[in-house]
Amino acid sequence: MKARFAVSTVILTFLVSAPLTFAKKKDGSETTTGTTYGMERFDLNQNGILEDDEKAAIKKAFAEGDVAAKMLDTNKNGILDDSEIAAIKLPPPPSKKKKKKE
Secondary structure: OHHHHHHHHHHHHHHHHHHHHEEEOOOOOEEEOOOOOOHHHHOOOOOOOOOHHHHHHHHHHHHOOOHHHHOOOOOOOOOOOHHHHHOOOOOOOOOOOOOOOO
16 A cells, blocks of 8 residues: 555656656747746746745645645755745746847
8 A cells, every 4th residue: 555655656746747847849849947846837927036925825835735846845844945945946037039120
């Protein structure tokens, strides 16, 4: 029974983290996002910086048992501290491409 639980946990972790690790470019090719466990979903204003309210949302997700947020607890002490949140890598903000005038 314990082995089944362990295997299920590993599979679930992979299924959650694998799609968050790879992203499709517009041309269809895959690339790593450089993010930490899909935490870009908390960057609501997409500025590439976690604001105080966005950090609070991550801590709330952690407390509610969000699998991806739980993976941020690198020292495995059961607490998501400021240094672990500071280590989150977000994608850069979308670039504003200027159109060339013809």
